[in-house]
């Protein structure tokens with residue numbers, strides 16, 4: 549029996565909410581709150597006939613802590629699921645602390661305005677000290693650890709697939725498969741085809757910022773940064789086939805480096821087709837990925853936001869996308885004194901996701917873990933005061949829940965390694 553407030557009603561939130569409504573014994577009451585209330589109302593109307601979960605809706609600007617507090621104090625949830633954008637992480641954490649409510653999200657904080665001088669000063673210091681230059685990092689949210697501890701509240705960070713399930717795979721490998729892990733390669737393959745020359749599978753602004761940033765990986769506890777898309781490998785993915793993949797900076801490398809400090813190397817690879825890369829490079833070259841506002845005919849325009857308005861809405865890709873995703877982790881290490889390799893991954897079919905919840909697999913593979921993370925928090929499996937990432941909790945009940953609710957694991961004890 550619990551009351552949950554979900555903030556955001558986009559591609560990922562819609563899946564998470566649909567899945568919560570399949571587990572009405574735990575998610576007894578749900579409030580969907582977002583900037584555009586009509587989207588919340590439409591989803592609530594679609595789900596109401598299919599579920600025993602009591603759904604209400606609300607309008608909220610999650611950049612405004614007072615509005616969030618007013619909503620939280622009137623609804624009195626047990627948990628706030630932040631599935632809006634990373635820009636809102638800190639305001640929603642502030643509101644949860646002020647109102648005494650547990651918190652979770654699916655992506656770590658980054659500012660909407662990367663030209664803000666106060667933020668930039670801290671960012672540039674961090675680039676020099678830490679050695680990676682992505683706009684997003686955990687420092688902002690880890691700084692809330694003591695506040696959440698003192699308040700006796702749990703904050704769960706980054707509970708999607710990657711970050712999220714990939715870290716549970718690491719915790720599982722460390723717990724059950726290895727005495728010591730030497731290397732982790734996280735491989736994210738999307739073998740889906742939506743038929744457009746160019747579209748992003750989730751929020752274009754967040755997605756394009758991520759993939760146009762320099763790549764980086766962790767070796768012997770230190771970041772190694774490389775130019776964007778400069779390390780390419782090919783891999784033959786189970787049920788998808790041969791794909792090109794590129795080394796990217798990704799947020800879970802940072803938390804895994806902290807929480808599994810003995811691992812010698814942690815890398816993240818994502819597959820991209822040539823058409824996607826060509827479009828992205830061109831858009832970047834002409835300035836369309838910029839977050840700096842320009843003045844056009846007397847109106848201020850942020851290029852990447854204008855681009856977002858032109859691109860297909862990721863939520864509309866569902867019916868068109870065919871093929872599968874394959875996301876997982878390959879480990880090398882030792883067990884009982886012997887060298888060992890291990891691969892744990894999930895394969896998800898775009899069309900099956902669409903038939904079940906009306907979304908493609910990218911939203912599905914993020915929304916289902918968000919629901920399962922909330923389930924862990926609400927059933928007492930994952931509660932400890934403070935601010936934590938997924939690998940800091942017991943992976944077993946979480947992976948069991950993923951098996952049950954749509955993202956079953958596959959294992960390979962003799963995988964092909966990435967060189």
Ligand code: NDP
Nearest residue numbers: 556557558559560583584610632655708709710711750751
């Ligand atoms: P969408 O753009 O589809 O949805 C974002 C939602 O947040 C929209 O409903 C939007 O409202 C709402 N929103 C934005 N700003 C505010 C605000 N100020 N106040 C209230 N609501 C707001 O994004 P996605 O669903 O694709 O992504 C959601 C999250 O999931 C992101 O943080 C993304 O980074 C993360 N993600 C994580 C992954 C993982 O594996 N861990 C993978 C993919 C995504 P409106 O409709 O008005 O625009």
